[in-house]
Amino acid sequence: MRIGELSKRTGVAVPTIKYYLREGLLPPGERTSPNQARYDDGHVQRLRLVRALIDVGGLSVAKVQEILATVDSPDDDIDKRLGAMQRAVLPALPVSTHPEMQDAAEQEILAMIRDLGWRHEGRHPAVTALGALLVTAQTLGHTRFLDHVRRYAAIMETIGVVDLDYLAGHTELDQVLESVVVGTVLGDSALLALRRLAQTNESAKRYPRLAAAEDVEVGCDPDE
Amino acid sequence: MRIGELSKRTGVAVPTIKYYLREGLLPPGERTSPNQARYDDGHVQRLRLVRALIDVGGLSVAKVQEILATVDSPDDDIDKRLGAMQRAVLPALPVSTHPEMQDAAEQEILAMIRDLGWRHEGRHPAVTALGALLVTAQTLGHTRFLDHVRRYAAIMETIGVVDLDYLAGHTELDQVLESVVVGTVLGDSALLALRRLAQTNESAKRYPRLAAAEDVEVGCDPDE
Numbered sequence: 001m002r003i004g005e006l007s008k009r010t011g012v013a014v015p016t017i018k019y020y021l022r023e024g025l026l027p028p029g030e031r032t033s034p035n036q037a038r039y040d041d042g043h044v045q046r047l048r049l050v051r052a053l054i055d056v057g058g059l060s061v062a063k064v065q066e067i068l069a070t071v072d073s074p075d076d077d078i079d080k081r082l083g084a085m086q087r088a089v090l091p092a093l094p095v096s097t098h099p100e101m102q103d104a105a106e107q108e109i110l111a112m113i114r115d116l117g118w119r120h121e122g123r124h125p126a127v128t129a130l131g132a133l134l135v136t137a138q139t140l141g142h143t144r145f146l147d148h149v150r151r152y153a154a155i156m157e158t159i160g161v162v163d164l165d166y167l168a169g170h171t172e173l174d175q176v177l178e179s180v181v182v183g184t185v186l187g188d189s190a191l192l193a194l195r196r197l198a199q200t201n202e203s204a205k206r207y208p209r210l211a212a213a214e215d216v217e218v219g220c221d222p223d224e
Numbered sequence: 225m226r227i228g229e230l231s232k233r234t235g236v237a238v239p240t241i242k243y244y245l246r247e248g249l250l251p252p253g254e255r256t257s258p259n260q261a262r263y264d265d266g267h268v269q270r271l272r273l274v275r276a277l278i279d280v281g282g283l284s285v286a287k288v289q290e291i292l293a294t295v296d297s298p299d300d301d302i303d304k305r306l307g308a309m310q311r312a313v314l315p316a317l318p319v320s321t322h323p324e325m326q327d328a329a330e331q332e333i334l335a336m337i338r339d340l341g342w343r344h345e346g347r348h349p350a351v352t353a354l355g356a357l358l359v360t361a362q363t364l365g366h367t368r369f370l371d372h373v374r375r376y377a378a379i380m381e382t383i384g385v386v387d388l389d390y391l392a393g394h395t396e397l398d399q400v401l402e403s404v405v406v407g408t409v410l411g412d413s414a415l416l417a418l419r420r421l422a423q424t425n426e427s428a429k430r431y432p433r434l435a436a437a438e439d440v441e442v443g444c445d446p447d448e
Contacts, residue, residue, distance in 0.1 A: 193357070
């Protein structure tokens with residue numbers, strides 16, 4: 001198909017498609033004349049993926065470039081490619097505001113992981129992130145935050161099972177790689193949206209008076 | 225204390241503190257002379273909260289202004305203030321790339337919420353967000369995404385319980401409001417970091433060969 005048809009099928013404007021072509025987010029079409037190229041269904045799918053990552057996942061063009069480079073890598077080492085992709089779609093790490101407290105906090109997180117019996121290799125970036133969150137909570141005087149994270153962790157263990165089931169449903173390598181990207185980016189957003197709904201539900205169950213008031217999603221009732 | 229001491233106690237540079245004062249993120253100190261003001265422990269706590277939201281939560285200064293305006297509002301209606309705050313700390317909503325498919329997707333999400341027996345009022349922004357995610361997954365050909373979200377939802381119900389327990393531990397109104405902010409912002413980051421660790425754990429259990437390879441966090445093994 002021509003670029004106009006590609007635009008029509010995906011809803012992405014032609015100048016935007018040209019921009020993605022220049023930035024390498026979309027592989028070039030097959031050149032049919034000096035000024036024209038032909039695109040195929042692979043371009044349609046790739047364009048939809050790019051839009052999903054940018055519009056829905058909120059990723060930057062640079063981040064999408066990094067992720068797609070891993071998807072497109074000719075490297076046969078699937079382990080390496082999956083690892084690189086996982087790192088590329090990691091959410092921005094929180095910055096520790098108190099570096100001198102960071103190490104002790106990470107030790108607490110590692111002890112929690114040990115208590116859970118979770119397998120892990122080396123110092124995962126998520127441990128650094130959780131350490132930074134714990135330090136922040138501590139400096140704010142929220143001393144119960146670690147217990148809160150422990151309760152979260154016990155629940156999130158099952159999310160890991162659901163996530164791996166999702167990947168296991170795909171057999172083609174390209175599909176597996178795309179599923180990691182889609183499952184991670186869309187899954188993060190879905191979890192946070194579900195958290196809000198779960199809070200609303202639990203709040204309505206605990207505080208029926210608040211639930212009757214409009215506009216309240218999470219509440220507690222200091223009068224009772 | 226003087227501004228220098230406030231800077232020392234919080235680790236925030238004096239010019240940054242002055243910027244926050246101008247932007248209203250920090251209430252003015254008590255003026256002691258035309259060029260000097262005195263600050264108290266309330267300023268220390270507020271400054272730490274501002275840094276947590278910006279550095280760790282990744283929120284913009286404008287977003288923090290919006291949240292703090294609710295915390296500081298003289299409005300006695302706690303329901304209204306909690307509702308406004310919940311909305312202010314909502315993550316950015318994904319933009320639907322296919323508006324014509326959005327309504328049907330939201331109906332699917334509402335049906336899921338009904339099946340779960342969750343209480344909710346009206347059209348929650350999270351329903352719109354989940355609808356947009358579902359549309360995106362559908363256009364990418366990921367037809368199993370809704371089942372995936374259903375499995376997530378059943379798990380996230382317990383996260384709502386944990387979150388409301390966290391709030392219930394505070395009795396002072398100021399503490400409750402601050403806990404909503406801290407619990408929501410730090411909690412979102414904590415959940416996503418725990419998701420990565422839970423994936424690593426589950427992946428290592430399922431695919432021991434991959435777990436032995438360095439740098440791999442989530443994997444599947446197409447050779448087996």
